Amino acid sequence: MVKSPGGIEAWLVREPSIPIIAMEVVWRDAGEKRAPANQAGIGGLLAAMLDEGAGDLNSQAFAERQQDNGISVSFSAGRDHFSLSLRSLSRSAGTAFELAELALTRPRFDDEALERLKRSIATQLIRDQEQPGTIASTTLYATAFPSHPYGRPQRGTAESVSALGREDLKAFLANELTRDRLVIGVVGDITAEQLGPVLDRLFGSLKAKGDPVAVAEQPPALRERPIVVDRDLPQSVVQFMGHGVRRDDPDYYAAYVMNYILGGGGFNSRLTVEVREKRGLAYSVYSYLIPMRESGIWQGGVATRNDQVAESLRVIRSELDRMRKKGPGEKELAEAKTFLNGSFPLQLSSNSAIAGTLVGMQLADLGPDYIDERPKLINAVTADDVRRVAERLLDPSKLLVVVVGRPVGLGG
Amino acid sequence: MSIHARMMSALAAAAAVLAAVALASPAGAASFDPKTFRLASGLDIVVIEDHRAPVVHHMVWYRVGAADEPPGKSGIAHFLEHLMFKGTKLIGPGEFSKIVARNGGRDNAFTSQDYTGYFQTVAVDKLDLVMGMEADRMANLAIPPDEVEREREVILEERRSRTDNNPGALLAEQMTAALYLAHPYRIPVIGWMHEMQGLTHADAVAFHQAHYAPNNAILVVAGDVQPEAVRALAEKHFGPIPARELKPRKRLQEPPHIAARRVTLEDARVKQSSLSRYYLAPSYSTAEGREGHALTVLAEILGDGRTGRLHKALVVGERAPAVSVSAWYQGTALDLGSFGIGGRPRNGTDLAALETAIDKVIAELLENGITEEELARAKSGLLAGAVFARDSISTTARIFGSALTTGSTVEAVEVWPERIEAVTAAEVLAAARKVLDPRRSVTGYLLPKPTT
Structure with a gap:
């Protein structure tokens, strides 16, 4: 400092x-x-x-x-x-x-x-x-x-x-x-x-103080029906949004772990396993949390042949539902924590990356001891916390979905 | 899973640009200072120490890529890369990445025309584990046939995402096919759709059998390790895998190029037209003397986004014909390299006018050469880039892996800054005159489809 x-x-x-x-x-x-x-x-x-x-x-x-x-x-x-x-x-x-x-x-x-x-x-x-x-x-x-x-x-x-x-x-x-x-x-x-x-x-010569910024919660407006933007493409590009958490939310770590298991964990996430590995529906399917200052956002996407959009969305929705109802398995949760704790130091291997992390910590109002605290915060998340936060944030019937392409059979 | 060719060419260009160290820095910064070994089985090992963090970047590179595929099997090198995650005699389908993640690591893989690479970033105490797993899938790959069926759908979706959904990528694919008359670089790494649809389990197994052996691989480890410890681990895991007889990497060679080619793609999805041009060029491996280095300098002088000649002549100023221009040299290749130029016209300028303006800049350079000031500036930027490259263990490892799989050497990487420093204005002009020859080029136009 x-x-x-x-x-x-x-x-x-x-x-x-x-x-x-x-x-x-x-x-x-x-x-x-x-x-x-x-x-x-x-x-x-x-x-x-x-x-x-x-x-x-x-x-x-x-x-x-x-x-x-x-x-x-x-x-x-x-x-x-x-x-x-x-x-x-x-x-x-x-x-x-x-x-x-x-x-x-x-x-x-x-x-x-x-x-x-x-x-x-x-x-x-x-x-x-x-x-x-x-x-x-x-x-x-x-x-x-x-x-x-x-x-x-x-x-x-x-x-x-x-x-x-x-x-x-x-x-x-x-x-x-x-x-x-x-x-x-x-x-x-x-x-x-x-x-x-x-x-x-x-x-030193910058103005000392800016106008106060009201940091108020503005949740995303969600809806039941997908929005289709018609484009003549061989593959539809789909993005979806649900509620997430802001960085200062008490459920932040539960949501972080939940998203990792659901769609943030690359090849190991439930979405990738269900959409890509088990069904071959897409090359890429993912989700991430965006903790904006004034909104908590959970966002994801998938790209798939026009005639597979409906099936892909069905699988994704059913995974949201499964997470809400049953939460993660104990082993799945333990493995997620091992990854999230073990991989954190990997991003601290270059000067540029460390400089970025120093800024990120301050933006989140964390102290320098965060490096030591972080594993404890992640380890404290329980399976029920994950299930509860999924239930709080992710409603499969109220997911904002945008499809760019010519999806087939999305009408109903 | 894969960073495929189209992305790779940009990355390889960057790697070439970054290909080395800080010898030029008066601060006296040391080079990468790699240690190299070879096991009895022929496995090459490169270790670059970086003790800033207890982390290691572990890579296995195979000297095989899309340009080594049998005719009619385009995409098999990349498809096999995907299937390498589908299990061995010891590890179940999809388990590889899960084990890496469970150990706090990240992993992925990539395929280019000349190489296929697999990597993990892990805490240094997990190096033993991931090296064992790489050795296991080199020797004991066991892909369940039903995984092949599903994964083929995944690569077809990957092709749709990267290429078919993107008119610019489709034009680049067509231009590449036109640039090479015979050499397999003309075929896209991801594969042609109709050939990808026919790829089988047997194709993948045969490709693995033919190319995945210790004497066709390079182990690159960068991070908080001691070279001798890496050598011992490599002996333990890769030592028992026997060498295999390999066919020489002989690709079809180009006949003389005698006619400029033009490719036009009109696509209803395009809203903003653009043009690009590819020239056949020597690669770092095939270049004479410092030709590759001179072309790297030339790409800076022509193409730098702020100080380059094309930017100054065509983007800056009230009546400038372009909103953006670029130039690049792709010199990281086993066979031929390429040199490229691109531009986007401002509204109201057509592509032909922009092309004429670009050709005028090139003609002026070929006539009068470059200035000493331009030369010095380009070198400063390149040499600084080589120092910045050392900030990342993954970039560092990638520089050595791509060099060694494309016919270059550790020594060539180490002396890269010295050679850049030694490039003369006359060498840049000679390289430009040789390479910027319309007869050895393809010019591509990307246009909106006129509404009927």
């Missing part, structure tokens, strides 16, 4: 064995959801514009400075959060921090770059209409969150993006990327003494 002279906190893991530095920064609750509806897509556009030139460096010069020094500075916007990801050779770290500082404090937002990126987004929006998976997920979220920013297309719309200007970007940057929302993780060949002043340089 590092606290800068100016009071900015970061989590640091010193790792001198490889000459690289990874820094992950998240502005909590500064994501796309903060945009008014007529500015949908502003988060993504801002993220793309921030490394398009700053200070005396135009877009080209800014990019050249990165490539010449083995540096990558990039921004991204999610529905909830806004992020900066920095990678640098240790020897170029000074330049890397300088570029990030420039991007945050003196971005140029030149007309040429702005028009170019707006053209690029407009094209991507058209291409999104070619991708069955994107069509499915856009429809899924629009239906689940009809009156919430989560329901908007993440890239925005052709109208909203074309109307955005540099003043809008400046305002979003100033009002949303504030100091009080910062969450920082750093891993690499750098000491706490070196990092402290860097934090002040990068973030």
